[in-house]
Amino acid sequence: MSQNHIRSALSTIVVIFTFLMALFTLPKEKSFLKEEEKEYAHFQPQPKNISFDGSHYSNSPSHRVLSHTRVIVEENNTKMSTLQVGAIDKFRSFSSNSSEHLSPSLQRSLQLETHPSQLMNSSSIRLSNYSAISASENVNIPVTVPNDLKRLRPMILDDFPSKFLPSYKNPCYIKYTTDKKLHCLPYFFLLGTPKSGTTDIWSKILAHPEIVAAIKEPHWWTRTSYPSAPLEVYEKRYMTNAIVKRTGTDIQKKQLTITGDGSASTFWDNMRWKEIYPEYDQKGPPYIMADVIHTVLPNAKLLVSFRDPTYRLYSDYIFFKPVGVTSPENFHDRVVTEINKFSTCLTNRSLEACAYCCKDQKVRLNIGLYSVYLRDWLKRYPRHQLMALKLEEWHARCTQLLPEIFQFLEVSSLSPIKIADICKKPSQNITSKKKWIGPMLNSTREILRDFYRPFVVRLASILNDDRFLWDYNDRQELQTEG
The missing domain is CATH 3.40.50.300 (P-loop containing nucleotide triphosphate hydrolases)
Structure with missing residues (x-):
């Protein structure tokens, strides 16, 4: 074997060794994120249009995640399909053959087990039956608090949770910006x-x-x-x-x-x-x-x-x-x-x-x-x-x-x-x-x-x-x- 081949083989070994070392030294997930919360921690849906009982809301960083209610997906102002949102933040089922009439991009968004953020970024959405949502479910609703209302309890209304953990029946959340612990409010x-x-x-x-x-x-x-x-x-x-x-x-x-x-x-x-x-x-x-x-x-x-x-x-x-x-x-x-x-x-x-x-x-x-x-x-x-x-x-x-x-x-x-x-x-x-x-x-x-x-x-x-x-x-x- 020539020296060039030997040098090439050694270089390859060094690269592989370096890659393996980097792989095994990657930082682990923070311990406070429990298994059922890991996916949710990174969920930042940005819907284009959402309507509750006919009222439309635009994008906002304040949101809660929808769960256990019917969602009507619309494209080009035409109702295309009705979906059922599952309990753990994923679309579990939707009406049969509903994706046949949708555009390819929206069809991809409706894959079973697709994360809701993909759907919410893909099309206009109408959320119906909002009143049926239970206390633990997290709704993607922009919250704008009137200034006069803030006067009543400013410290509460300047820092209340914008989302709750979807796997919890009680309204609970992780406060990532401070103690990174579980916080709960009354159901x-x-x-x-x-x-x-x-x-x-x-x-x-x-x-x-x-x-x-x-x-x-x-x-x-x-x-x-x-x-x-x-x-x-x-x-x-x-x-x-x-x-x-x-x-x-x-x-x-x-x-x-x-x-x-x-x-x-x-x-x-x-x-x-x-x-x-x-x-x-x-x-x-x-x-x-x-x-x-x-x-x-x-x-x-x-x-x-x-x-x-x-x-x-x-x-x-x-x-x-x-x-x-x-x-x-x-x-x-x-x-x-x-x-x-x-x-x-x-x-x-x-x-x-x-x-x-x-x-x-x-x-x-x-x-x-x-x-x-x-x-x-x-x-x-x-x-x-x-x-x-x-x-x-x-x-x-x-x-x-x-x-x-x-x-x-x-x-x-x-x-x-x-x-x-x-x-x-x-x-x-x-x-x-x-x-x-x-x-x-x-x-x-x-x-x-x-x-x-x-x-x-x-x-x-x-x-x-x-x-x-x-x-x-x-x-x-x-x-x-x-």
């Missing part, structure tokens, strides 16, 4: 009012093995987050830690577990709005906490517990006032004072301004204005994402209602025996007998029923359910309500 909210059974409902919901929570009422959105608290504090203290503690290192269990926020005040408490929007003193708040929550969690599920507002107010008065101060007569005087104040407020302010304005009340009369608050929540959330409960039925029908709640939350069903065992547990947060001061005066009851009647009728009308009339009115009046 559902248990809303309502004080003394409406939320504590007992909450305790029985948490008996389900797939539902966890740190504490029932952090009151974070309406109170603790004001004036400027980062979302990260809430995530870690109340949501993420609860999931991690329950599931440990079990990834599959972690993906199926959900958590919630049981702060009843989230439904009605917006009392800081005058400090934030003083120019709206007479009109009422332009934005409320429901706007903030919907911006961050548009697919959250909402449970709302209601109680006859007259008896709710009396129970609230007894529970929150010290022993020795309360009496039926004292309650009557306070009720008359607050009704007069509310009537005066309505002479120069809107109903919303008066309902949301009350800080220093002798009794918390405004909390019973359920229809005002429910209407505002349903302006932000579709009706099918809200389940209304009636306290007076809860205790008597727990074994029927609890499975309905679990079905609404889309967790696994429990056996009738297990449900019965949960419902047998003693009711939580019942007003102490030591605080009981006797029944309400009949005159007070009639005053309150007259005051609350139009709001109760409106509530039943909004819910299209005359069970929420209690006995304030007959069915005929409900039918005449819009």
Whole structure:
């Protein structure tokens, strides 16, 4: 063998050796990226056009990944095919022979197991049935937050997650820019009012093995987050830690577990709005906490517990006032004072301004204005994402209602025996007998029923359910309500 051949062979060996060394010394994936998250970490779809129920959105860095909904692919403004988006960020199936009529480039994008970003870059897309997306699913929606809304909670709305992990049922994400750890937000909210059974409902919901929570009422959105608290504090203290503690290192269990926020005040408490929007003193708040929550969690599920507002107010008065101060007569005087104040407020302010304005009340009369608050929540959330409960039925029908709640939350069903065992547990947060001061005066009851009647009728009308009339009115009046 000539020297030239030897030198050539040695050079080849050196090149191969260098290549192998480089191959084995490549940096490994960061440990915090779990297998089910690796692909998602690099997903940056840039759709040309997306429409939800006919409304088009342009490209934006703020996006969430669509999952579990029907997608209609369009090319040259012509609907070409309907596809089904799978649970783990890939198109699992699409209508038979759908690709026959598409251009070659779009056909390539519709290959089974193709990454969604390829499809989204290839053509105009229309996303239909948006309202069916569940809380854990990640929708590619550009989020533009109005400046006035940002004033309500700037630290939340300047730094909320733009996407969630598609393999998690609960809205969770990895914060790659900071700690590179799992962060979770609530999948559902248990809303309502004080003394409406939320504590007992909450305790029985948490008996389900797939539902966890740190504490029932952090009151974070309406109170603790004001004036400027980062979302990260809430995530870690109340949501993420609860999931991690329950599931440990079990990834599959972690993906199926959900958590919630049981702060009843989230439904009605917006009392800081005058400090934030003083120019709206007479009109009422332009934005409320429901706007903030919907911006961050548009697919959250909402449970709302209601109680006859007259008896709710009396129970609230007894529970929150010290022993020795309360009496039926004292309650009557306070009720008359607050009704007069509310009537005066309505002479120069809107109903919303008066309902949301009350800080220093002798009794918390405004909390019973359920229809005002429910209407505002349903302006932000579709009706099918809200389940209304009636306290007076809860205790008597727990074994029927609890499975309905679990079905609404889309967790696994429990056996009738297990449900019965949960419902047998003693009711939580019942007003102490030591605080009981006797029944309400009949005159007070009639005053309150007259005051609350139009709001109760409106509530039943909004819910299209005359069970929420209690006995304030007959069915005929409900039918005449819009």
